[in-house]
Amino acid sequence: MPKPKKVCIIGSGNWGSAIAKIVGSNAERLDYVDNRITMYVYEEMVEGRKLTEIINETHENVKYLPGHKLPPNVVAIPDVVEAADGADILIFVIPHQFIRNICAALIGRIKPDAVGLSLIKGFDRVEGGAIDLISNTISRLLKIQVCVLMGANLANEVAAGMFCETTIGCKDKRVAPLLRDLIQTENFKVVVVDDVNAVEACGALKNIIAVGVGFVDGLGYGDNTKAAVIRLGLMEMIKFVDIFFPGSRLSTFFESCGVADLITTCFGGRNRRVGEAFIKTGKSIEVLEKELLNGQKLQGPITAAEVNFMLKNRGMEARFPLMTAVHRICTGEMKAADLLDHVRNHPEHMQTTFGRCSL
Numbered sequence: 059m060p061k062p063k064k065v066c067i068i069g070s071g072n073w074g075s076a077i078a079k080i081v082g083s084n085a086e087r088l089d090y091v092d093n094r095i096t097m098y099v100y101e102e103m104v105e106g107r108k109l110t111e112i113i114n115e116t117h118e119n120v121k122y123l124p125g126h127k128l129p130p131n132v133v134a135i136p137d138v139v140e141a142a143d144g145a146d147i148l149i150f151v152i153p154h155q156f157i158r159n160i161c162a163a164l165i166g167r168i169k170p171d172a173v174g175l176s177l178i179k180g181f182d183r184v185e186g187g188a189i190d191l192i193s194n195t196i197s198r199l200l201k202i203q204v205c206v207l208m209g210a211n212l213a214n215e216v217a218a219g220m221f222c223e224t225t226i227g228c229k230d231k232r233v234a235p236l237l238r239d240l241i242q243t244e245n246f247k248v249v250v251v252d253d254v255n256a257v258e259a260c261g262a263l264k265n266i267i268a269v270g271v272g273f274v275d276g277l278g279y280g281d282n283t284k285a286a287v288i289r290l291g292l293m294e295m296i297k298f299v300d301i302f303f304p305g306s307r308l309s310t311f312f313e314s315c316g317v318a319d320l321i322t323t324c325f326g327g328r329n330r331r332v333g334e335a336f337i338k339t340g341k342s343i344e345v346l347e348k349e350l351l352n353g354q355k356l357q358g359p360i361t362a363a364e365v366n367f368m369l370k371n372r373g374m375e376a377r378f379p380l381m382t383a384v385h386r387i388c389t390g391e392m393k394a395a396d397l398l399d400h401v402r403n404h405p406e407h408m409q410t411t412f413g414r415c416s417l
């Protein structure tokens with residue numbers, strides 16, 4: 059009988075805690091998974107007590123997922139090396155800006171045959187004026203295989219057990235069922251596809267579009283305008299994947315990680331909410347993140363900056379007017395009121411089978 063697989067969750071924010079609830083309870087019934095799930099918690103004081111102590115005593119992440127009990131087999135650990143010690147499966151779920159520091163601490167300290175599963179949405183700036191997928195960065199630094207999980211998964215709804223779907227991107231046919239069964243529940247349905255790059259790129263890019271949709275809401279435009287911006291955003295996502303991840307499949311956009319995640323984030327996500335508040339209050343993104351999110355981190359504006367970094371370096375900003383406008387509005391380079399002018403002549407509007415009217 060092989061030894062049960064040890065699982066470590068690296069991250070304990072809103073999504074990290076929701077996924078800990080699922081993985082902890084699945085571990086209790088799966089005989090090939092070790093019952094003890096370790097969860098790395100970035101230590102902080104909450105009302106005079108350490109967050110790890112609160113989680114381990116009350117089984118609730120009172121700061122990032124209040125109102126939901128974690129299974130008692132989920133153990134909060136403030137040291138990432140200790141949490142990951144001996145783990146066969148490492149679930150990465152931290153805001154993407156912290157991934158390099160976390161990996162730096164783990165280099166040479168994890169099992170060489172461990173498998174990673176990244177739930178992280180964002181990109182990493184790399185040499186040559188480019189950006190890379192977070193899973194590639196983890197894989198490169200830690201020298202392990204890294205699969206991804208992305209989907210229309212607002213954490214609070216998942217934690218409440220409301221039905222949704224998700225997408226795992228995994229090329230390894232032996233690993234895929236293991237990850238699926240570790241994550242899947244009656245109300246959290248997993249579809250596995252092997253188009254890993256597209257799955258992850260969708261998850262990262264939709265956060266930029268959601269910020270733009272927040273601007274649309276803040277400016278008081280209607281639902282038709284919102285739908286247009288979502289559609290143009292989707293077309294830019296497809297074009298981005300087509301250019302930078304050739305060989306990806308269009309069908310992946312119809313999985314939960316694609317259109318569905320774009321829709322849910324553009325209606326119920328933090329990026330949309332902060333985008334709207336940015337317009338209505340005139341405060342900076344950084345200030346609003348602090349004021350509205352109670353320690354949770356916004357991914358859209360920094361992802362917009364990462365994408366723009368590469369598009370600018372390659373002279374491709376004009377091909378992605380919506381993503382470019384979102385970045386420029388966030389940084390104050392462009393007035394939000396000019397958003398629609400920027401997308402009115404979107405390349406998508408030039409795609410017509412008919413030529414100019416000659417009547």
Ligand SMILES: NC(=O)C1=CN([C@@H]2O[C@H](COP(=O)(O)OP(=O)(O)OC[C@H]3O[C@@H](n4cnc5c(N)ncnc54)[C@H](O)[C@@H]3O)[C@@H](O)[C@H]2O)C=CC1
Nearest residue numbers: 070071072073074100151152153156178179212213354355
């Ligand atoms: N919240 C959601 O509904 C969903 C989030 N995601 C993605 O999951 C990833 C993680 O997001 P959440 O769990 O929502 O986190 P969060 O935004 O709720 O919480 C922030 C987390 O970062 C930690 N942190 C703060 N400073 C840190 C540092 N210097 N080093 C390491 N950790 C630090 C905090 O302790 C906290 O756990 C992101 O990429 C996000 O886009 C994906 C799907 C759903």
Ligand SMILES: O=C(CO)COP(=O)(O)O
Nearest residue numbers: 209210211212327328329
């Ligand atoms: O990724 C998400 C839902 O799948 C959450 O989006 P927000 O970060 O905008 O809340």
